[in-house]
């Protein structure tokens with residue numbers, strides 16, 4: 380029917396016909412009619428038809444992906460060939476089935492939590508586990524979009540699933556072997572400490588008691604032995620600290636970085652005084668973190684800023700800025716700086732740019748910092764120019 384304003388409206392018309400007297404006597408028939416405007420419903424149907432047609436046009440492309448379209452009761456209305464390949468059922472076998480029952484979906488939390496999330500945001504993204512027809516477990520990165528009709532009532536859910544089963548398995552294997560390696564490094568360095576302590580003690584005793592009885596060469600040998608034993612102790616302690624980040628980390632709790640820094644400056648007061656360093660800082664926030672590890676992180680960065688100083692006394696400044704990633708901290712110094720080609724390498728265990736004679740150290744400090752920051756879900760990097768000082772940046776999650 381065309382409305383006086385020119386718009387086309389769809390009507391559902393119901394007519395009831397009553398006959399008076401003989402059925403054949405058509406002239407005496409009385410009819411009652413009702414009509415209902417169903418324009419919206421009709422438009423929604425036409426839109427659905429149009430979209431399904433459009434999907435059809437791109438079927439070949441869409442069939443490569445694992446795509447499922449469901450109605451509001453989660454019954455499958457479209458199933459790509461990609462989905463058929465992944466899950467093992469052909470489209471005609473699954474149309475009309477409830478997806479989550481068919482695929483025995485495991486939700487990150489629960490079905491209710493998932494449903495609420497999708498209805499609230501109209502999009503949903505996370506990992507799901509499904510069981511295929513052959514009984515295999517697949518993990519998918521699922522991207523879902525909820526479509527609503529013109530009145531805002533949900534009518535369809537488009538689900539695109541990315542098979543990440545292999546990636547997940549490799550991640551898991553890597554996690555296991557990393558954990559094993561960490562455990563090994565921990566046990567090895569822990570168990571090495573004891574005999575090493577005995578050895579270091581013995582050579583030191585030798586040095587003290589028998590110094591006068593040895594000639595110059597003998598004394599030189601003993602001096603080297605003592606130094607080597609002490610260096611090895613430092614190395615083992617650093618390795619132990621490094622392997623403890625993952626294996627002995629504490630749960631995260633609200634941690635005031637400013638408070639941690641103040642305590643640290645107190646314990647570094649001798650080094651600060653001797654080097655003539657001036658350490659300043661802006662107000663620093665409270666974050667969710669392992670306090671002891673934040674202390675180790677700052678200790679290494681400030682320790683390096685003092686150690687790798689140039690001709691001027693060290694000027695070190697700490698600041699923090701809020702970013703979408705969380706808090707971004709900066710530790711700036713006026714030291715010797717680093718060439719751009721080494722920006723990545725310095726964060727790798729045992730990688731150093733100087734000989735021990737120039738600057739003492741084991742090359743574990745920045746690797747430890749990286750491990751700590753990554754355990755907190757952040758990143759660490761450096762910006763620097765030789766002789767112009769360095770700024771070490773790291774991000775950490777904000778407190779809830």
Ligand code: ADP
Pocket residue numbers: 679683684687712714715716717725726730731732733739740741742743744745746769
């Ligand atoms: P270590 O301090 O024991 O040498 P690190 O892992 O802490 O080991 O640092 C690795 C290397 O990065 C250092 O040997 C040094 O060359 C460079 N480096 C670290 N911090 C700074 C800094 N603040 N300024 C200049 N160079 C630095």
